[in-house]
Amino acid sequence: MSEYTLIHLKELEAESIYVIRETFAQFNKPAILFSGGKDSIVLTHLAKKAFWPAKIPFPLVHVDTGHNFPETIEFRDKLVEDFGVDLIVGSVQQSIDEGKVSEEVGFNATRNRLQITTLLDTIEANQFDACMGGARRDEEKARAKERFFSHRDEFGQWDPKNQRPELWNLFNGLKHFGENFRVFPISNWTEMDIWQYILLKNIELPQLYFSHKRKCFVRNGTILSQSDYQELRPYEEVKEMQIRFRTMGDITITGAVESNADSLEKIIGEVAAARNTERGGRADDQRSETAMEDRKKRRIFLE
Amino acid sequence: MESNNYLDGDLLRFTTAGSVDDGKSTLIGRLLYDSKSIFEDQLMSVQNTSKKKGLEHIDFSLLTDGLKDEREQGITIDVAYRYFSTPKRKFIIADTPGHVQYTRNMITGASTANLALILIDARKGVIEQTKRHSFIASLLQIKHLVVCINKMDLADYAEDTFDEIVNDYEDFATKLEVEDIRFVPISALHGDNVVDRSKNMEWYQGSTLLHTLENIHIAGDRNMKDCRFPIQTVIRPHTDEFHDFRGYAGRIESGVFKTGDDVVLLPSGFTSKVKSLIQNETEVERAYPPMSVTMTLEDDIDLSRGDMIARPNNQPEASQDIDFMMCWMGNEPFQPNNKYTVLHTTNKVRCIVKEVLYKVDVNTLHRIEDDKSIGMNDIARVRIRTTKPLLVDTYNNNRSTGSLIMVDEATNNTVAAGMLT
Numbered sequence: 226m227s228e229y230t231l232i233h234l235k236e237l238e239a240e241s242i243y244v245i246r247e248t249f250a251q252f253n254k255p256a257i258l259f260s261g262g263k264d265s266i267v268l269t270h271l272a273k274k275a276f277w278p279a280k281i282p283f284p285l286v287h288v289d290t291g292h293n294f295p296e297t298i299e300f301r302d303k304l305v306e307d308f309g310v311d312l313i314v315g316s317v318q319q320s321i322d323e324g325k326v327s328e329e330v331g332f333n334a335t336r337n338r339l340q341i342t343t344l345l346d347t348i349e350a351n352q353f354d355a356c357m358g359g360a361r362r363d364e365e366k367a368r369a370k371e372r373f374f375s376h377r378d379e380f381g382q383w384d385p386k387n388q389r390p391e392l393w394n395l396f397n398g399l400k401h402f403g404e405n406f407r408v409f410p411i412s413n414w415t416e417m418d419i420w421q422y423i424l425l426k427n428i429e430l431p432q433l434y435f436s437h438k439r440k441c442f443v444r445n446g447t448i449l450s451q452s453d454y455q456e457l458r459p460y461e462e463v464k465e466m467q468i469r470f471r472t473m474g475d476i477t478i479t480g481a482v483e484s485n486a487d488s489l490e491k492i493i494g495e496v497a498a499a500r501n502t503e504r505g506g507r508a509d510d511q512r513s514e515t516a517m518e519d520r521k522k523r524r525i526f527l528e
Numbered sequence: 529m530e531s532n533n534y535l536d537g538d539l540l541r542f543t544t545a546g547s548v549d550d551g552k553s554t555l556i557g558r559l560l561y562d563s564k565s566i567f568e569d570q571l572m573s574v575q576n577t578s579k580k581k582g583l584e585h586i587d588f589s590l591l592t593d594g595l596k597d598e599r600e601q602g603i604t605i606d607v608a609y610r611y612f613s614t615p616k617r618k619f620i621i622a623d624t625p626g627h628v629q630y631t632r633n634m635i636t637g638a639s640t641a642n643l644a645l646i647l648i649d650a651r652k653g654v655i656e657q658t659k660r661h662s663f664i665a666s667l668l669q670i671k672h673l674v675v676c677i678n679k680m681d682l683a684d685y686a687e688d689t690f691d692e693i694v695n696d697y698e699d700f701a702t703k704l705e706v707e708d709i710r711f712v713p714i715s716a717l718h719g720d721n722v723v724d725r726s727k728n729m730e731w732y733q734g735s736t737l738l739h740t741l742e743n744i745h746i747a748g749d750r751n752m753k754d755c756r757f758p759i760q761t762v763i764r765p766h767t768d769e770f771h772d773f774r775g776y777a778g779r780i781e782s783g784v785f786k787t788g789d790d791v792v793l794l795p796s797g798f799t800s801k802v803k804s805l806i807q808n809e810t811e812v813e814r815a816y817p818p819m820s821v822t823m824t825l826e827d828d829i830d831l832s833r834g835d836m837i838a839r840p841n842n843q844p845e846a847s848q849d850i851d852f853m854m855c856w857m858g859n860e861p862f863q864p865n866n867k868y869t870v871l872h873t874t875n876k877v878r879c880i881v882k883e884v885l886y887k888v889d890v891n892t893l894h895r896i897e898d899d900k901s902i903g904m905n906d907i908a909r910v911r912i913r914t915t916k917p918l919l920v921d922t923y924n925n926n927r928s929t930g931s932l933i934m935v936d937e938a939t940n941n942t943v944a945a946g947m948l949t
Contacts, residue, residue: 229747229750229752229784229816230538230747231538231539231818231819232535232536232537232538233537233538233539233617233618234535235819236538236539236818237539238808238820239779239818239819239820240818240820242808242820243760243779243818243820246760246761246777246778246820247760247874249761250760250761250833250874273809274808274809275777275820276763276777277763277806277808277809277822278763278765278767278769278770278773278775278809279763279764279765279766279767279770280765362609362611363610363611369608369609369610369623370606370607370608370609388606389941389942390607390632390633390635390636390857390942390945391636391942392635392636392639392640392931392933392942392945393639393640393927393928393931393933394640394779394928395871395872395931395932395933397871397933397935397940397942399869399935399940400940401940412609413609413611413620415611415613415618417613418618421535425535
């Protein structure tokens with residue numbers, strides 16, 4: 226390669242930083258939606274690079290379902306302190322207590338759907354007009370057409386037929402009062418890119434990503450962590466397994482994989498040999514073939 | 529995917545265009561499948577759906593047709609981005625539908641592409657649509673075209689058929705501004721010459737499609753001569769350690785900047801020198817496209833978003849009268865009497881339309897001068913006047929400073945793309 230060629234990870238990094246800076250420059254009140262997963266962690270690191278030596282000039286927003294892995298919350302609080310960035314927490318428990326949403330019942334009850342209301346309320350209360358998320362286009366079919374700047378109407382709705390064309394790197398963030406945008410600066414990264422970047426930059430991750438022993442049970446082929454939030458069926462049994470997680474979500478829905486990968490290098494080896502997509506372990510995506518699109522069209526998507 | 533080589537490769541963005549039947553989705557599915565970029569759960573889901581539809585083979589197009597609306601209609605309605613990588617390169621495909629009414633999607637996909645992949649059905653040869661795709665690729669200044677003559681299996685893998693199509697295409701291509709055009713005879717369905725060399729076409733001595741994509745040289749396509757640095761935002765930390773720090777954040781759109789270089793600040797015309805270039809959190813000696821950097825200057829000069837840093841002896845033109853090829857993308861027809869917002873580099877201005885010079889027939893490239901009504905997907909040459917000067921180059925010389933979009937002031941929708949002439 227010539228002297229003036231960027232390796233592809235550097236080009237992706239430069240693109241994402243450009244998008245983050247555009248978001249800051251074009252909007253009044255941007256924020257990062259921080260899920261505690263590796264994608265939003267990488268996004269936060271990119272935001273730090275985009276404004277250095279200044280601090281990240283907008284807050285992180287975390288929707289706390291109350292069903293998080295404790296490790297996620299610990300990690301979040303440490304990162305916020307290290308980066309000197311503001312944190313705003315939207316609480317699903319509070320939305321439930323205020324009667325805005327009601328808890329799902331049954332064995333497969335999750336708070337996944339409820340967090341949408343909490344997120345929209347948090348956006349409205351703080352008047353955020355651009356929320357950056359760590360979604361990638363390679364994750365799921367419906368995301369392959371997502372824009373960097375994704376327009377939402379005043380009801381938070383995404384209309385796949387009315388998205389603005391995105392040409393060159395000219396991002397159109399113009400909007401009417403009450404409307405807002407989701408911005409996805411790492412749209413063009415793949416799962417492998419994210420892992421390689423984490424390795425290259427030695428980015429710290431929650432321990433949940435690495436192989437560890439955990440009390441788990443298996444439901445519909447998905448390995449789930451035992452927790453206080455989920456009732457077991459009579460025939461389901463809890464056993465100690467050597468597992469790790471490929472994505473971070475609520476403890477009630479995030480599927481684990483059996484794995485001995487206890488280092489980044491080993492995880493990358495696993496990802497390279499993986500036969501299933503990382504979302505394959507998400508109980509929520511398996512509900513129908515167009516599950517993600519349905520969820521997104523209904524209100525919004527979070528990650 | 530071999531992860532040991534993963535860090536060495538560069539990035540190639542290419543666009544594909546094709547109609548419902550010429551096997552584009554199958555080709556993309558084949559590239560993803562043969563490069564092992566498809567996961568088992570995705571494949572299983574596609575296998576199941578193929579079976580439900582009563583098909584004997586796996587319908588690869590199901591991998592790429594994502595949204596429910598288009599699956600119901602059986603068409604692709606928008607630009608979809610796909611990813612795959614080989615040990616040599618990472619690829620981003622901007623996959624666009626080929627229907628007449630979706631010129632706007634093709635332009636969107638082509639706007640960020642290094643290369644365009646044009647599909648021709650071996651039984652049909654060069655048709656209007658082939659010409660339209662090629663013309664758009666040329667209009668968007670894509671430097672490399674790879675013309676895949678597909679469905680060779682249905683043309684007896686005949687060399688004559690291939691040669692005839694190549695000749696026809698080359699005749700037509702004299703009208704295009706593309707220097708690098710390559711032809712590959714393939715069968716996407718059976719995989720001939722896609723990733724593996726075909727045993728059915730031993731007369732073909734050239735590279736397979738994937739080998740071509742992996743080896744095409746694109747580093748020379750960037751403009752490394754004309755230094756252009758549009759400012760996105762100003763960084764002022766206001767901390768004790770960086771009390772007087774004032775950095776200009778942006779991306780190097782073209783040219784190479786070095787510390788100590790003389791620079792001119794536009795539009796003011798003041799000059800200064802580059803004091804430092806910061807990439808991420810470290811200082812670098814040189815910055816080149818497409819790096820995102822923060823630049824500091826020797827002199828304390830107040831610059832803001834929309835301003836540009838260039839070299840005193842090589843500056844963009846500052847102009848309020850802008851001539852460009854416009855592709856109309858709005859649902860409503862173009863209204864020459866409306867005012868539009870123009871986004872150009874990091875600048876936002878308003879404009880009025882002075883004149884529609886002519887419309888272009890995208891199938892024949894002929895100028896149409898008697899009908900100047902412009903609707904969705906029409907391409908026309910127009911002249912606008914902006915409220916303040918823009919810092920421009922021609923699109924031929926500079927894809928960044930030579931491009932703009934127009935936004936409808938009532939809806940805020942992006943309604944046109946422009947390439948400056």
